[in-house]
Amino acid sequence: MNLQLSRNDAPVEGVINITGSKSESNRLLILQALYPEIEIKNLSNSDDSQVLQKALASGDTTVDIHHAGTAMRFLTAYFAAGNREVILTGSERMQQRPIEILVNALRDLGADIEYVKNEGFPPLRIKGKKLLRSKVSLQANVSSQYISALMLIAPSLSNGLEINLEGKTTSVPYIKMTLSLLKNAGFSGTFDGNNIKIDARQQIEPVTLAVESDWSSASYFYSIAALSEKAEILLSSYKRSSNQGDAVVEEIYQKLGVMTAYAGDKVTLLKNGNTEPGFISLDLADSPDLAQTIATTCFGLGVECELTGLHTLKIKETDRLEALKTEIEKMGGKVDITNDSLKLYATKNFNRDVKIATYNDHRMAMAFAPLAMRVPVKIEDAGVVSKSFPGFWDDMEKLGFSCKKEV
Ligand SMILES: O=C(O)C1=C[C@@H](OP(=O)(O)O)[C@@H](O)[C@H](O)C1
Numbered sequence: 001m002n003l004q005l006s007r008n009d010a011p012v013e014g015v016i017n018i019t020g021s022k023s024e025s026n027r028l029l030i031l032q033a034l035y036p037e038i039e040i041k042n043l044s045n046s047d048d049s050q051v052l053q054k055a056l057a058s059g060d061t062t063v064d065i066h067h068a069g070t071a072m073r074f075l076t077a078y079f080a081a082g083n084r085e086v087i088l089t090g091s092e093r094m095q096q097r098p099i100e101i102l103v104n105a106l107r108d109l110g111a112d113i114e115y116v117k118n119e120g121f122p123p124l125r126i127k128g129k130k131l132l133r134s135k136v137s138l139q140a141n142v143s144s145q146y147i148s149a150l151m152l153i154a155p156s157l158s159n160g161l162e163i164n165l166e167g168k169t170t171s172v173p174y175i176k177m178t179l180s181l182l183k184n185a186g187f188s189g190t191f192d193g194n195n196i197k198i199d200a201r202q203q204i205e206p207v208t209l210a211v212e213s214d215w216s217s218a219s220y221f222y223s224i225a226a227l228s229e230k231a232e233i234l235l236s237s238y239k240r241s242s243n244q245g246d247a248v249v250e251e252i253y254q255k256l257g258v259m260t261a262y263a264g265d266k267v268t269l270l271k272n273g274n275t276e277p278g279f280i281s282l283d284l285a286d287s288p289d290l291a292q293t294i295a296t297t298c299f300g301l302g303v304e305c306e307l308t309g310l311h312t313l314k315i316k317e318t319d320r321l322e323a324l325k326t327e328i329e330k331m332g333g334k335v336d337i338t339n340d341s342l343k344l345y346a347t348k349n350f351n352r353d354v355k356i357a358t359y360n361d362h363r364m365a366m367a368f369a370p371l372a373m374r375v376p377v378k379i380e381d382a383g384v385v386s387k388s389f390p391g392f393w394d395d396m397e398k399l400g401f402s403c404k405k406e407v
């Protein structure tokens with residue numbers, strides 16, 4: 001399905017209810033499978049969380065998690081410490097996303113995992129067994145998901161787990177999120193410098209955990225507000241002190257003219273007049289999923305920007321650096337990229353009716369959609385948004401966007 005998007009200049013107003021964070025939900029689903037005492041509220045309705053739920057409930061010998069990176073990494077650890085044999089596989093892209101660092105760490109702990117096709121990549125044949133060792137060391141600069149995967153199974157191992165992180169740790173807030181959720185569920189542990197310790201715990205007290213709504217999903221509404229002359233968008237349900245690193249979107253978009261007001265569990269994004277800077281520079285190593293949103297907002301605002309810390313973007317749903325360059329340049333922008341950075345030059349002319357390719361990447365579709373505030377754009381394969389945000393296009397319509405199916 002391709003969508004033709006456009007919007008008039010009227011102020012942006014609306015109330016949007018975003019479901020639970022995909023990252024928090026997927027952590028809690030793994031913990032709940034190990035500890036049924038956990039009850040989860042406001043679970044994400046994303047495809048990635050649905051696919052994980054289905055995988056955990058199925059007794060099938062082959063488990064296919066499609067495009068879901070966290071599901072792939074978390075289930076690798078979960079099945080490795082389990083008691084049955086499975087083939088864990090995913091989409092064509094998932095079979096190109098590296099997993100060797102996690103597999104090696106699990107093998108060091110005693111796991112029995114083999115590569116079915118290519119060394120270092122899914123699919124994996126996993127023969128679940130009791131993991132007896134309790135100390136492991138792994139490279140921490142490629143994906144934090146490998147580390148979170150180990151932390152999630154850690155309390156169920158007989159002696160808990162001590163993890164030594166090698167190199168500069170990436171996406172640190174996601175590791176802190178894992179620890180924080182473990183603690184909320186009743187486990188204990190520490191994350192200090194390059195050392196993580198999680199204590200063993202066979203049973204916990206029954207606990208109900210409410211997932212905060214997804215801040216990465218909220219970023220697209222920040223972008224819409226930034227690109228508007230006047231906006232008042234109310235989002236729920238959020239906390240002032242979040243477990244999600246992407247809550248930093250509030251601070252970043254303040255620089256781009258959007259103010260955030262908190263009232264109870266609701267946040268209101270406010271924009272009134274144009275006050276954006278000529279240039280911004282940001283290190284996004286802690287919040288890689290915001291990179292596409294920020295790059296496209298800056299493009300739409302005519303703000304020059306330099307984004308660094310983007311070394312993880314090449315191995316996500318697509319090579320996000322290449323994809324951003326290609327699609328922004330189609331619309332008339334100029335972008336330079338390296339393996340870990342992006343520089344966008346200021347432009348004020350936007351090509352109309354450009355067909356934006358989305359590369360099976362939900363964030364490509366959602367990051368480019370707000371540019372319809374400037375010129376009509378076409379989003380190819382718009383259904384990709386369901387990976388994290390199935391209701392995205394309905395919410396865009398609520399905010400006055402015209403989203404017409406191309407025939
Ligand atoms: O643990 C998580 O929930 C995630 C960690 C990040 O990945 P990396 O650690 O690979 O950067 C992030 O990009 C991804 O969307 C979700």
Ligand SMILES: C=C(OP(=O)(O)O)C(=O)O
Binds near residue numbers: 316
């Ligand atoms: C990178 C992402 O997800 P994953 O790695 O879990 O596929 C994302 O949602 O932007």
